[in-house]
Amino acid sequence: MSKEDQFKYAVGVDLGGTFVKVALVSNNGDLLFKDKLPVRVEGTKDDVLETIKSGIQTIIAHADENRIDITGIGIGSPGIVYDGIVHGGADNLNGWKNVDLAAYFSKEFDLPVLADNDANVMGLGEVAYGAAKGSTDVIFITVGTGIGGAIFVNGKLYGGHKNRGAELGHITVEHNGIECNCGGRGCLEVYASTTALIKQYAVQTGKDIKSIDGRYIVERFKDSEEHAVKCIEDHTDYLGHGIAGFINIFSPQKVIIGGGISEAGKFYIDMIQKAAFNYAMPDCAKNTHIAGAKLGNDAGCLGAASLIFENLN
Numbered sequence: 001m002s003k004e005d006q007f008k009y010a011v012g013v014d015l016g017g018t019f020v021k022v023a024l025v026s027n028n029g030d031l032l033f034k035d036k037l038p039v040r041v042e043g044t045k046d047d048v049l050e051t052i053k054s055g056i057q058t059i060i061a062h063a064d065e066n067r068i069d070i071t072g073i074g075i076g077s078p079g080i081v082y083d084g085i086v087h088g089g090a091d092n093l094n095g096w097k098n099v100d101l102a103a104y105f106s107k108e109f110d111l112p113v114l115a116d117n118d119a120n121v122m123g124l125g126e127v128a129y130g131a132a133k134g135s136t137d138v139i140f141i142t143v144g145t146g147i148g149g150a151i152f153v154n155g156k157l158y159g160g161h162k163n164r165g166a167e168l169g170h171i172t173v174e175h176n177g178i179e180c181n182c183g184g185r186g187c188l189e190v191y192a193s194t195t196a197l198i199k200q201y202a203v204q205t206g207k208d209i210k211s212i213d214g215r216y217i218v219e220r221f222k223d224s225e226e227h228a229v230k231c232i233e234d235h236t237d238y239l240g241h242g243i244a245g246f247i248n249i250f251s252p253q254k255v256i257i258g259g260g261i262s263e264a265g266k267f268y269i270d271m272i273q274k275a276a277f278n279y280a281m282p283d284c285a286k287n288t289h290i291a292g293a294k295l296g297n298d299a300g301c302l303g304a305a306s307l308i309f310e311n312l313n
Helices: 046-067 101-109 118-129 188-192 192-205 213-222 228-251 258-264 265-280 296-311
Strands: 009-015 019-026 032-037 072-077 081-083 084-089 115-116 140-143 147-153 156-158 252-257 289-292
Touching: 009 046, 009 118, 009 265, 009 296, 019 046, 019 296, 032 046, 032 213, 032 296, 046 101, 072 101, 072 118, 072 296, 081 115, 081 252, 084 101, 101 115, 115 118, 115 192, 115 296, 118 140, 118 156, 118 192, 118 252, 140 228, 147 188, 147 228, 188 228, 192 228, 192 258, 213 258, 228 252, 228 265, 258 265, 265 289, 265 296
Parallel strands: 009 072, 072 115, 140 252, 252 289
Antiparallel strands: 009 019, 019 032, 081 084, 140 147, 147 156
């Protein structure tokens, strides 16, 4: 890294359905300061914009106090994001549609602003600073309430025409299967998300679904409980099916698994890898390595900031 490249800083913003996370990030991946603010469940679009603005103000104030110049602001947001505008698809945020994030915050702070889909920027964080650092061809999958992801081809994010693709959770794994919120049927998301895992476990055990989370099922799996073992085996098998399809199409160097459940332990990644390599074409998978994400809850802010470092050099 040359001397002139050493001292670049950006604000990284990670917008979720519950919190806005903000951070001051250096281009070598250090988080100098971070904060998070709650998002009101019933809040309007303007409420969310004000919450983001408040978070950015906190980071800029910290930077000013420490005489740090900020290069720009990167934002990761749910939904379809193209040219800095959220065009829709963010069901967990009330009215979060046709929101020009780049124009709004550039005007507010007189700084360059870049925005992208939240899963894309999480993946970008892992490529820039985490488990896929140094790789050019990567599939990133985040397993949680749903399944999101990002695709990197020749070192660049690939989102399809006008960034409306790369919906990795919505490939079909069961013909005419369970209905999905996207309007389709049999999507990977409805079989392999943490939500799907919890539903399956609740059905098999008769337990109240509100009393179950992914961590609970993982602990029961480690105790060799019959239902937990069956549910985790089905869950990882479906993920393996989906990942095998991505391997056959893209032949990536790395497949990175993120989301809270990815931190269950090495056994979890190993089970997914075994299923994926069982279903993938051997020649396509020859150079592919499957690994867990490294950055945890910081991936979004780091990736959002790296939008600035990658595109405003």
